[in-house]
Amino acid sequence: MTGASVVAGIGLRPGTSEADILACLDGAxxxxxxxxxxxxxxxxLASRLREPxxxxxxxxxxxxxxxxxxxxxxxxxxxxxxxxxxxxxxxxVGSVAEAAALAAAGPGAELIQPRIATxxxxxxxxxxxxxSAP
Numbered sequence: 001m002t003g004a005s006v007v008a009g010i011g012l013r014p015g016t017s018e019a020d021i022l023a024c025l026d027g028a029x030x031x032x033x034x035x036x037x038x039x040x041x042x043x044x045l046a047s048r049l050r051e052p053x054x055x056x057x058x059x060x061x062x063x064x065x066x067x068x069x070x071x072x073x074x075x076x077x078x079x080x081x082x083x084x085x086x087x088x089x090x091x092x093v094g095s096v097a098e099a100a101a102l103a104a105a106g107p108g109a110e111l112i113q114p115r116i117a118t119x120x121x122x123x124x125x126x127x128x129x130x131x132s133a134p
């Protein structure tokens with residue numbers, strides 16, 4: 001892979017549609033001025049991995065879908081730019097989307113777009129630190 005890759009962290013309520021997920025993702029991409037083609041991985045809670053909406057959204061964008069265990073999110077609390085009191089009470093982290101994006105992007109990842117929230121879904125973007133040799 002050339003350069004750093006971009007990961008979309010996605011938090012969603014059960015039953016969220018593919019269209020709602022992609023609309024939120026596209027909002028985050030537009031806010032960060034990033035092309036949709038640069039996102040090759042979607043990260044979400046392990047408990048949401050089989051949600052039909054996120055499975056369809058990942059397939060539509062030809063992206064790998066990865067599960068982040070709830071307990072793994074907690075290690076990213078300090079790196080989260082935003083905080084939802086409800087989510088913090090449930091998962092021990094201010095933003096599932098931000099923590100999932102950072103976790104899936106790997107060590108040294110950078111949050112490049114804090115979460116964008118709609119009624120049913122949140123999306124944040126992180127860039128991996130990995131770079132290919134020149």
